[in-house]
Amino acid sequence: MIVVIKKNQNQKQVDNLTNWIKDLGLDVHISRGENSTIIGLVGDTSKVDIDLVRSLDIVESVTRVQEPYKNANRKFHPEDTIVDVAGHKFGGKHFQFIAGPCSVESEKQIIEVAEAVKKAGATLLRGGAFKPRTSPYSFQGLGLDGLKLLKKAKQETGMPIVTELMSERYLDDFEGVDVIQIGARNMQNFDLLKAVGRLKVPVLLKRGISATIEEWLMSAEYIMSEGNENVILCERGIRTFEPYTRNTLDLSAIPILKERTHLPVIVDPSHASGVARLVRPLSLASVGAGADGLIIEVHNDPTHALCDGAQSLKPEQFEEVVNSVRPLLPVVNKEMDV
Ligand code: PEP
Ligand code: MN
Numbered sequence: 001m002i003v004v005i006k007k008n009q010n011q012k013q014v015d016n017l018t019n020w021i022k023d024l025g026l027d028v029h030i031s032r033g034e035n036s037t038i039i040g041l042v043g044d045t046s047k048v049d050i051d052l053v054r055s056l057d058i059v060e061s062v063t064r065v066q067e068p069y070k071n072a073n074r075k076f077h078p079e080d081t082i083v084d085v086a087g088h089k090f091g092g093k094h095f096q097f098i099a100g101p102c103s104v105e106s107e108k109q110i111i112e113v114a115e116a117v118k119k120a121g122a123t124l125l126r127g128g129a130f131k132p133r134t135s136p137y138s139f140q141g142l143g144l145d146g147l148k149l150l151k152k153a154k155q156e157t158g159m160p161i162v163t164e165l166m167s168e169r170y171l172d173d174f175e176g177v178d179v180i181q182i183g184a185r186n187m188q189n190f191d192l193l194k195a196v197g198r199l200k201v202p203v204l205l206k207r208g209i210s211a212t213i214e215e216w217l218m219s220a221e222y223i224m225s226e227g228n229e230n231v232i233l234c235e236r237g238i239r240t241f242e243p244y245t246r247n248t249l250d251l252s253a254i255p256i257l258k259e260r261t262h263l264p265v266i267v268d269p270s271h272a273s274g275v276a277r278l279v280r281p282l283s284l285a286s287v288g289a290g291a292d293g294l295i296i297e298v299h300n301d302p303t304h305a306l307c308d309g310a311q312s313l314k315p316e317q318f319e320e321v322v323n324s325v326r327p328l329l330p331v332v333n334k335e336m337d338v
Contacts, residue, residue: 001045002075003053004060005037013058014039024048027225029070031077036060040076042225067260069217071224072231077262083202083230085178086160088123088337090202090232091264095334096293097325098162098179098266099318100126102308103139104146112300114153116315121322123337124179125150125159126295130166131307132185139306144173151176162204162295168195177201184209184236184271187219197226204295206234206268213253217261233257233265234295235286237272246274246311249282254289266293270311276302279313280321287328296321 005014018028018039024047029040041048045064054062065075082091090096099117104110104127114125129146131139142149147163147170154161160178165171166186174180179202186192187208196203203223207216220231235254237247249272257265269282283294299305299312313321329335 001041001048001050001062001064003039003041003062005039005058006060007036009037009058017053017056017058021048029076031079033079038076038078040065040070040073042070067217068214069221069261071229072217072220072261072263074260074262079262081229081262081264083232083264085124085202088160090266090292091262092292093334094292095287095325095329095336096124096266097122097322097336098124098126098293098295099298100162101128101299101305102270102297102312103128103131103141103306104149105142105306107149107152109300110149110153111156113298113315114157114159116300117298117318118157118159120315120319121326121336121338122296122298122318123159124162125153125157126162126181126297127153128164128307130164130170132164132166132183133307141307144170147173147177154178165192165196168192171195171199174201179204179232182206182219187211187216190222193219193222194226197223197228199228200230201228202230202232203228204232204234204266206236207238207250207253209247210239213256213260217257220261220263231263232292233261233263234268235265235272235291236268245272245278247272249273249286251285251289254286254291258290264292265290266295267291268295270295270297270308270313274308274311276311276313276317279311280317280324283321283325284328287325287332287334290332292334294321294325 099122131141267286
């Protein structure tokens, strides 16, 4: 349920209303915009006498929110949420490139790639330390050693880092990680979602392999309902019948999400296609559809990559993607930090 407060109302009366709602056992989410204040109610709203609330002097309107996601709903928060990662902003008019290898392989590799992608225009560095692989016999990532190397790359380059958390047991080791990635395979690992929800660190929530948009938003809701509102959604392709690509990039998810949620939305064209030469066209299409950023796999030697070499760009190819995206940004009313 959302309660829209009339313009310029006495704060004391607004507080009285929110306290009364809280006393009914509901959670309250307040969004103060330029033109109005919206009180979002989460929980069992059947206890609320809607006519009584409507009759209050300070109340403009009251509506029930049909969708099961509340905190993530744009009706609760009409303005775009801006997620700030060490000064780099996601959402609104901002556009960011996150780039780096699928997995951290060595100090030389991660630092070389970090320096190259930074020079090309990436603001955040990605790199997997814990890898969710389909086969238990495939390279599983360097684990804690990989995490150390990624932190070293952060120190050397000043780039904030993004890496995947697969288990709650490594939460303490993730101290110093700027964005925690929840991968496609863990999108519905509800304990993990709740655990990152208790933090303040921004979370990059990837879409599940065959998740509907609503299921994905409900996963964001798990994180947000624990108190962490710093959620960035990442469309990374969904499973379809098409074998020419690894997944099918669901471009329509971007404008749909923009209508339904206030959270920033970025796209991962690398996992969506699985093919390096498709990364540039899919990046351009994503920007056109309204994405707030791109996360792209870049490797200094893709043919010898321990994971996802076929979809990884060389640094110079990544630079071409950045340079072709740049002139498109003013058309969609966005800008890069660098
Ligand atoms: C990744 O980013 O390396 C990854 C494994 O992504 P996803 O969870 O989207 O498959
Ligand atoms: Mn990968």
